[in-house]
Amino acid sequence: MLKHYSFFGVTLEMIAVMGVFFAVLVVIFIAASLGALRAAKRSSAAGSGKGRSK
Numbered sequence: 001m002l003k004h005y006s007f008f009g010v011t012l013e014m015i016a017v018m019g020v021f022f023a024v025l026v027v028i029f030i031a032a033s034l035g036a037l038r039a040a041k042r043s044s045a046a047g048s049g050k051g052r053s054k
Helices: 009-046
Strands: none
């Protein structure tokens, strides 16, 4: 895609692909950690002694 625009076309394309992949991973990680924090706060606030049965 970028080959005829630049001499380092393959390198630029790989950097772009890796950057997008890394950004998606970071967004997924942030969303998962926020969800876990919300769930932990909700469970601790809802019932301190009630919700501990496994």
